[in-house]
Amino acid sequence: MFGSITPSELEAVRLSLKVAAVSTLASLPIGFALAWLLARKQFPGKTLLDAIVHLPLVLPPVVIGYLLLVLFGRRGPLGQWLEETFGLVLAFRWTGAALACALMGLPLLVRAIRQSLEAIDRRLESAAATLGAGRLWVLASITIPLSLPGIFTGMLLSFARSLGEFGATITFVSNIPGETQTLPLAIYTYTQVPGGDAQAMRLCVLAVLLSLAALMVSEVLVRRANRRILGDAR
Amino acid sequence: MRVEIDVEKGLGDFRLKAAFSCDAAVTALFGRSGCGKSTVLNLVAGLLKPERGRIAVGDRVLFDSTMGTDIAPEKRRIGYVFQDGLLLPHLSVRQNLTFGRFFTPQAERWADFDRIVALLDLAPLLERRPHHLSGGEKQRVAIGRALLASPRLLLMDEPLASLDAGRRGEILYYIERLRDEVGVPILYVSHEIEEVVRLAGHLVLLSEGGVAATGSVNALMSRMELKPVIGRYEGGAVIEALVVEQDLEMGLARLSFPGGELQVPDLNALRGERLRVRVRARDVSLALSRPADASFLNVLSGTVTAIGAGDGASVDVQLDIGGTPLLARITRKSVAGLGIAPGKPVFALIKAVAVDRHSVGYA
Amino acid sequence: MRRRASALLLLLLLIAQTACAQAPVVFAAASLKNALDEVAASAPAKIVISYGASSALAKQIENGAPAQVFISADLDWMDYLDERKLLRPGTRRNILGNKLVLIAPSGSTVAAEIRAGFPLAHLLGNGRLATADPAHVPAGKYTKAALEKLGVWDPVAGKLAPAENVRAALLLVARGEAPLGTVYATDAAAEPKVRVVAAFPDGLHAPIVYPVALLTGAPGAGAAADFVALLSSAPARKVFEKHGFTPLN
Numbered sequence: 001m002f003g004s005i006t007p008s009e010l011e012a013v014r015l016s017l018k019v020a021a022v023s024t025l026a027s028l029p030i031g032f033a034l035a036w037l038l039a040r041k042q043f044p045g046k047t048l049l050d051a052i053v054h055l056p057l058v059l060p061p062v063v064i065g066y067l068l069l070v071l072f073g074r075r076g077p078l079g080q081w082l083e084e085t086f087g088l089v090l091a092f093r094w095t096g097a098a099l100a101c102a103l104m105g106l107p108l109l110v111r112a113i114r115q116s117l118e119a120i121d122r123r124l125e126s127a128a129a130t131l132g133a134g135r136l137w138v139l140a141s142i143t144i145p146l147s148l149p150g151i152f153t154g155m156l157l158s159f160a161r162s163l164g165e166f167g168a169t170i171t172f173v174s175n176i177p178g179e180t181q182t183l184p185l186a187i188y189t190y191t192q193v194p195g196g197d198a199q200a201m202r203l204c205v206l207a208v209l210l211s212l213a214a215l216m217v218s219e220v221l222v223r224r225a226n227r228r229i230l231g232d233a234r
Numbered sequence: 235m236r237v238e239i240d241v242e243k244g245l246g247d248f249r250l251k252a253a254f255s256c257d258a259a260v261t262a263l264f265g266r267s268g269c270g271k272s273t274v275l276n277l278v279a280g281l282l283k284p285e286r287g288r289i290a291v292g293d294r295v296l297f298d299s300t301m302g303t304d305i306a307p308e309k310r311r312i313g314y315v316f317q318d319g320l321l322l323p324h325l326s327v328r329q330n331l332t333f334g335r336f337f338t339p340q341a342e343r344w345a346d347f348d349r350i351v352a353l354l355d356l357a358p359l360l361e362r363r364p365h366h367l368s369g370g371e372k373q374r375v376a377i378g379r380a381l382l383a384s385p386r387l388l389l390m391d392e393p394l395a396s397l398d399a400g401r402r403g404e405i406l407y408y409i410e411r412l413r414d415e416v417g418v419p420i421l422y423v424s425h426e427i428e429e430v431v432r433l434a435g436h437l438v439l440l441s442e443g444g445v446a447a448t449g450s451v452n453a454l455m456s457r458m459e460l461k462p463v464i465g466r467y468e469g470g471a472v473i474e475a476l477v478v479e480q481d482l483e484m485g486l487a488r489l490s491f492p493g494g495e496l497q498v499p500d501l502n503a504l505r506g507e508r509l510r511v512r513v514r515a516r517d518v519s520l521a522l523s524r525p526a527d528a529s530f531l532n533v534l535s536g537t538v539t540a541i542g543a544g545d546g547a548s549v550d551v552q553l554d555i556g557g558t559p560l561l562a563r564i565t566r567k568s569v570a571g572l573g574i575a576p577g578k579p580v581f582a583l584i585k586a587v588a589v590d591r592h593s594v595g596y597a
Numbered sequence: 598m599r600r601r602a603s604a605l606l607l608l609l610l611l612i613a614q615t616a617c618a619q620a621p622v623v624f625a626a627a628s629l630k631n632a633l634d635e636v637a638a639s640a641p642a643k644i645v646i647s648y649g650a651s652s653a654l655a656k657q658i659e660n661g662a663p664a665q666v667f668i669s670a671d672l673d674w675m676d677y678l679d680e681r682k683l684l685r686p687g688t689r690r691n692i693l694g695n696k697l698v699l700i701a702p703s704g705s706t707v708a709a710e711i712r713a714g715f716p717l718a719h720l721l722g723n724g725r726l727a728t729a730d731p732a733h734v735p736a737g738k739y740t741k742a743a744l745e746k747l748g749v750w751d752p753v754a755g756k757l758a759p760a761e762n763v764r765a766a767l768l769l770v771a772r773g774e775a776p777l778g779t780v781y782a783t784d785a786a787a788e789p790k791v792r793v794v795a796a797f798p799d800g801l802h803a804p805i806v807y808p809v810a811l812l813t814g815a816p817g818a819g820a821a822a823d824f825v826a827l828l829s830s831a832p833a834r835k836v837f838e839k840h841g842f843t844p845l846n
Contacts, residue, residue, distance in 0.1 A: 073772060073773075123316065126281050127320040127322075129307040130279055130380070130383075131380070132336075132337025137337070142322065146323070146324060170761050174759055174761075175760070189730065191656060192650070192656060192730075193652075229324045
């Protein structure tokens with residue numbers, strides 16, 4: 001019905017998967033750290049930090065894209081520092097698209113992890129301490145395993161958000177086929193070109209299939225993690 | 235090993251100020267709910283920080299506010315058995331048990347896995363998960379887990395509180411075994427007098443955030459002025475006695491102690507075993523002469539040493555039975571009617587049935 | 598009493614809403630922003646203008662966007678709507694012309710002459726040429742046509758930064774993220790942070806013509822039609838000229 005998939009479409013799918021995977025994995029440590037801070041610690045400015053983390057949820061994506069351009073572009077202070085120190089260039093590269101996706105997905109990641117951290121019985125961590133486990137060991141052997149359901153859920157949300165990211169990406173790194181033209185950007189381009197409807201529709205179907213697959217994988221992982229912690233097939 | 239505790243801590247409205255030291259195999263912290271017992275344990279374990287004070291276990295100072303010493307809980311080598319076990323839900327029983335061993339320095343590992351598993355009958359549970367365990371099983375695993383971390387001191391916070399009556403006896407038995415066979419000093423918190431009487435050698439009475447009294451279990455239990463702390467219906471004496479004979483036909487055991495003999499029904503004890511028998515004051519009646527034609531099997535001859543202040547219609551009478559203190563609770567009317575006064579020779583009458591198996595423990 | 602008050606409030610809201618809905622919506626190419634805003638400010642009736650890439654706007658109109666006037670940055674997209682019978686017959690007119698220019702950040706000292714075979718790829722270095730998406734945005738299509746004619750498209754095709762619309766391309770150059778870019782002369786004039794390196798000579802691409810038309814659904818007479826007429830008026834032409842457009846007819 002839709003014809004067969006073209007190489008450029010395949011390219012967009014591959015790029016989207018790469019960008020979404022990298023952005024999810026890269027934002028995981030920071031997301032966990034922020035969630036842990038917000039769940040466990042009290043400090044001046046905590047409400048402000050919470051609000052900042054949630055900004056990408058409430059600000060228009062184009063605004064986020066613009067801010068990324070200002071900070072992480074080749075002329076931006078952070079962009080220059082990254083290039084000088086690590087040789088990492090974000091402007092007009094898939095790495096920039098990954099950063100945009102990571103930022104947009106961060107509030108979802110942090111929220112999910114924070115919820116599951118708050119659900120952990122803190123006394124279990126005290127018990128582990130009396131058994132000789134230092135802080136880092138408690139984190140590795142108790143906190144992280146028990147918050148896995150939240151971590152997996154957060155990762156799914158971040159991944160799905162990345163698959164659908166448009167505004168911040170196109171504003172920050174523009175629409176370069178093969179480099180920054182992720183699925184949403186490709187679909188958009190095809191909808192703008194007369195006669196591109198069939199391609200746009202094909203990509204839409206692919207996008208839906210990818211999201212469903214991600215959802216199912218996440219379900220399985222969350223269920224397994226819950227079973228390990230709670231002991232039943234919940 | 236000597237344990238020295240001197241701590242002060244404010245938590246909201248509540249203020250804890252407790253100082254005591256002990257050397258026994260089991261030291262019990264006893265008191266009503268809310269008197270600060272669990273707080274003391276948390277301070278000793280390092281989970282809470284005292285405002286000032288000193289905590290020392292053996293020759294190791296764990297906390298000293300004047301010297302600025304404050305050893306982190308994971309380095310204190312103090313085992314803790316919590317009221318609800320707190321088993322790690324994502325690990326198997328075996329993994330829970332061996333959790334602490336990983337963090338114990340090689341040189342200090344004295345706990346032997348097989349021995350502790352045998353002691354607590356944990357073998358059939360090893361591959362199970364915590365949520366498939368009953369309350370009693372969870373507590374046994376919790377005890378085993380704390381022991382397998384080779385602690386120098388074991389803290390137990392009301393470990394029987396979340397168990398039903400049937401289970402309590404079972405776990406109490408295991409704790410007695412642990413006390414007698416493992417040799418780690420235990421600091422045991424409870425508000426149930428039975429547990430304390432059965433297990434403890436040394437008793438610390440806490441009341442409203444402070445130490446009301448400290449001493450051996452025998453000594454404290456029969457002190458009348460501690461009744462408000464110990465509990466209105468619980469006051470009595472603890473007698474250490476030796477099993478002399480078992481009458482299997484009648485199901486009675488004969489126990490001997492310095493002041494005489496006691497007959498106790500349905501006692502599973504062997505000849506020659508040393509036991510602790512708790513005799514509640516309200517189960518002791520007084521008579522001026524040895525009764526004939528009465529069902530009392532236990533008739534002990536002694537002297538009145540003191541009469542308590544009185545509480546409504548009843549009053550506590552302290553007795554000396556051949557050197558062993560005993561407490562009797564009778565009405566003021568009877569005291570007046572019989573002319574009970576310090577120095578008067580009397581007979582203490584105790585129903586054999588009143589001394590039930592919950593009142594008897596191993597010394 | 599309360600029921601009457603809330604009914605009155607509802608009625609007022611409805612009136613207010615319909616009153617607002619009377620303001621005609623104009624869809625206009627992004628490059629017209631500064632000039633058109635100024636013209637609309639002097640219009641007697643209230644006008645609501647929505648700016649974007651002509652391609653995006655045309656597609657939205659095709660899908661039922663409630664616009665009454667469309668000003669495109671090229672003829673193709675107006676033709677697109679014409680073919681689909683979405684224009685009000687007889688209302689289509691060409692009103693403005695523009696030029697395509699090559700720009701650089703204001704601090705840059707690059708110099709170039711736009712002629713056949715000029716070293717554009719070399720001038721870019723390892724940077725990219727910021728341009729509106731050549732796949733569908735008019736400014737990008739003009740750029741591609743011109744560069745193809747000059748024979749410099751192939752080496753540059755892989756070094757583009759295709760932006761969503763011409764203003765986004767302008768932003769990239771203004772921020773110094775792209776060393777060179779192609780925008781309309783009017784855009785370059787409006788942005789102090791860029792300077793014009795060279796203008797694309799005539800004949801390299803189809804003439805840049807801005808057509809305007811009333812869309813079907815717009816009343817033949819009324820605020821929308823008045824606005825379209827206003828665009829050709831003398832004061833409006835002066836404004837357009839000031840911003841760098843070439844008024845036609």
